[in-house]
Amino acid sequence: MSEAAAPAVEDAKTPDREAIIRVRDLVVAFGEKRVMNGLNLDVRRGEILGFVGASGAGKSVLTRTILGLVQKQSGTIEVFGESLDDISPQRRRAIERRWGVLFQQGALFSSLNVKQNVQVPMREYLKLSPRLMDELAILKLEMVGLKADVGGKNPSELSGGMIKRVALARALSLDPDIVFLDEPTSGLDPIGAQDFDELIATLQKTLGLTVFMVTHDLGSLYSVCDRIAALGDGKVIAVGAIETMLESRDPWLQAYFHGKRAQSLVGAEPAR
Amino acid sequence: MALKTGRARGPDVMEPEFAIERHGGEARLILAGPWTTVDAERIERLADGFATDLKGATRVLIDLSRVGRLDTLGAWVVDRARATFQASGVDAGYVNLTQEQKILLNEVTYRDVLGKPQPAQSQAVDILADVGQAMVGSWRDLVGGTSFLGALVAAIGRVLRNPSKFRFTPLVFHLEAVGLRSVPIIALISFLVGCIVAQQGIFQLRKFGATPFVVDLIGILALRELGVLLTSIMIAGRSGSAFTAEIGSMKMREEIDALRVMGLDPIEVLVLPRIFALMIALPLLTFVADIASLFGGGVVAWIYGSISQDVYLDRLRNAVALNTFLVGLIKAPFMALVIGVIACIEGLAVKGSAESLGRQVTASVVKSIFMVIVVDGLFAMFFAAIKY
Numbered sequence: 138m139s140e141a142a143a144p145a146v147e148d149a150k151t152p153d154r155e156a157i158i159r160v161r162d163l164v165v166a167f168g169e170k171r172v173m174n175g176l177n178l179d180v181r182r183g184e185i186l187g188f189v190g191a192s193g194a195g196k197s198v199l200t201r202t203i204l205g206l207v208q209k210q211s212g213t214i215e216v217f218g219e220s221l222d223d224i225s226p227q228r229r230r231a232i233e234r235r236w237g238v239l240f241q242q243g244a245l246f247s248s249l250n251v252k253q254n255v256q257v258p259m260r261e262y263l264k265l266s267p268r269l270m271d272e273l274a275i276l277k278l279e280m281v282g283l284k285a286d287v288g289g290k291n292p293s294e295l296s297g298g299m300i301k302r303v304a305l306a307r308a309l310s311l312d313p314d315i316v317f318l319d320e321p322t323s324g325l326d327p328i329g330a331q332d333f334d335e336l337i338a339t340l341q342k343t344l345g346l347t348v349f350m351v352t353h354d355l356g357s358l359y360s361v362c363d364r365i366a367a368l369g370d371g372k373v374i375a376v377g378a379i380e381t382m383l384e385s386r387d388p389w390l391q392a393y394f395h396g397k398r399a400q401s402l403v404g405a406e407p408a409r
Numbered sequence: 410m411a412l413k414t415g416r417a418r419g420p421d422v423m424e425p426e427f428a429i430e431r432h433g434g435e436a437r438l439i440l441a442g443p444w445t446t447v448d449a450e451r452i453e454r455l456a457d458g459f460a461t462d463l464k465g466a467t468r469v470l471i472d473l474s475r476v477g478r479l480d481t482l483g484a485w486v487v488d489r490a491r492a493t494f495q496a497s498g499v500d501a502g503y504v505n506l507t508q509e510q511k512i513l514l515n516e517v518t519y520r521d522v523l524g525k526p527q528p529a530q531s532q533a534v535d536i537l538a539d540v541g542q543a544m545v546g547s548w549r550d551l552v553g554g555t556s557f558l559g560a561l562v563a564a565i566g567r568v569l570r571n572p573s574k575f576r577f578t579p580l581v582f583h584l585e586a587v588g589l590r591s592v593p594i595i596a597l598i599s600f601l602v603g604c605i606v607a608q609q610g611i612f613q614l615r616k617f618g619a620t621p622f623v624v625d626l627i628g629i630l631a632l633r634e635l636g637v638l639l640t641s642i643m644i645a646g647r648s649g650s651a652f653t654a655e656i657g658s659m660k661m662r663e664e665i666d667a668l669r670v671m672g673l674d675p676i677e678v679l680v681l682p683r684i685f686a687l688m689i690a691l692p693l694l695t696f697v698a699d700i701a702s703l704f705g706g707g708v709v710a711w712i713y714g715s716i717s718q719d720v721y722l723d724r725l726r727n728a729v730a731l732n733t734f735l736v737g738l739i740k741a742p743f744m745a746l747v748i749g750v751i752a753c754i755e756g757l758a759v760k761g762s763a764e765s766l767g768r769q770v771t772a773s774v775v776k777s778i779f780m781v782i783v784v785d786g787l788f789a790m791f792f793a794a795i796k797y
Contacts, residue, residue, distance in 0.1 A: 293761020
């Protein structure tokens with residue numbers, strides 16, 4: 138029993154944590170066009186990594202490649218220290234259970250209601266009593282800022298912002314270690330977006346969540362992201378805290394972080 | 410102090426566990442190990458047993474200091490147990506919380522989220538409600554169909570007054586999809602059905618020594634009924650379903666609304682070209698089907714019934730007149746209209762879900778085939794009445 142008393146608090150707040158996702162020399166091509174060209178990226182345990190890049194630069198492609206939805210030509214992707222290429226289907230399932238994904242359009246199952254959508258992963262992986270599953274589904278919905286009565290609605294009856302929230306609730310359904318968020322705050326009003334950011338920050342603090350967030354929301358980048366990686370020409374052109382981005386000489390990053398919209402944010406919220 | 414360990418697993422696998430220390434009425438509930446989703450089943454079982462394990466305690470202190478990891482599921486279940494103690498008059502609280510655990514427990518404080526379960530209605534009421542809904546539904550179908558037909562006629566009127574509004578490119582596109590690409594399959598099944606009818610005809614008529622009359626049988630049956638019926642059913646399954654799915658998925662993704670707000674009439678843009686294409690293609694395909702089944706009948710008559718080609722053609726010329734052929738052909742555009750209208754109505758009735766798309770496509774095919782057969786029956790009565 139004393140061994141049970143020595144819990145493995147592996148995600149203690151050490152400054153240089155191990156990489157939970159490690160991408161090396163990734164090449165992804167569609168026909169002749171190389172979208173990823175020798176990309177390297179580390180996502181550290183317990184951090185919120187913001188991922189930026191011009192539209193069409195391949196941010197979503199990278200996410201989808203890590204998730205195994207897009208075939209890569211070469212390179213390695215390691216998640217939880219295991220290369221996704223040479224693991225058994227069982228191991229892969231175990232890994233898939235430990236990540237949650239918020240797709241850009243929500244990707245809610247349209248034939249299930251909201252509560253059932255959130256319960257899909259629980260039904261698939263856990264054996265729980267119906268009562269606990271109902272409670273958990275509503276808990277997750279309330280955690281993402283929705284009312285319990287949303288649970289009975291169909292996805293087609295929801296607004297864009299609500300779809301995002303339900304999709305996040307579903308992504309968090311199994312208390313994953315990593316969540317992939319594809320533009321989580323796009324289509325939300327500024328207050329909703331700020332709530333969303335705070336929610337993600339809270340979850341990260343309490344659950345030791347690792348967040349990989351593709352975003353264009355400068356507010357999110359400033360307020361919640363621990364590090365930011367910028368994608369250009371199929372490579373990560375810069376990675377680091379927001380200060381690193383601001384100091385970068387790269388013309389695209391200059392335009393991105395010193396544009397009019399960014400200026401107004403910097404003015405309102407001086408560098409933290 | 411007893412520690413519940415349950416079934417033993419490998420030494421390196423840590424499971425959620427708990428221990429109880431009692432000092433008189435005060436009990437200390439010490440949780441240990443990972444209280445996370447991974448062991449959800451076990452956690453629920455352990456927590457459900459807390460009430461019996463701690464019977465008689467007046468004060469429960471829940472100690473989380475030995476919990477390795479806690480996530481929302483674990484926190485919820487633990488806090489639910491605490492709330493259950495509170496509700497039964499036992500003073501329950503936490504001790505030795507870390508900062509993270511405090512935030513997490515704050516976030517997932519137990520509250521009754523399920524509310525009162527709805528009282529179930531009696532089955533008789535459910536059945537009556539279903540019947541009533543079905544009746545209202547079929548009445549709505551009828552009204553909807555009529556108003557759609559009206560909208561279609563109005564759109565045709567607008568296009569006739571201003572022919573430049575008609576969209577020829579989609580018409581040609583749909584003509585190819587509906588007409589040209591259906592030719593092989595329709596020719597094939599008509600040929601086979603012609604063969605089968607001839608074979609059965611010869612087989613049965615042989616008993617009466619009336620084998621040559623099989624030519625009359627094939628000629629009249631194929632031209633009046635079989636050709637057009639087979640073609641219509643095939644097209645309802647092949648093109649009607651495609652129309653419903655196309656229009657339905659456009660509806661799902663708000664493309665129809667996009668057309669409307671741009672001042673374009675979805676009926677003019679989407680429905681008219683499709684229905685016109687069907688009305689042009691179906692008579693042509695019926696002709697193909699007629700010829701193919703006559704050919705199939707001829708082949709079987711020659712091989713199986715020893716009726717030579719010359720005799721077959723000669724008897725066919727005597728058996729069928731132009732009106733036999735026209736009776737079949739006249740029906741074709743009406744069948745096309747029925748199929749097209751049903752397919753488009755069902756497509757526009759699709760709601761947001763994938764399930765609804767599937768339901769409407771099924772409904773489209775079933776209703777079109779049913780209506781094709783009904784219309785065929787009406788025509789049969791009509792032609793009999795006018796002796797054509």
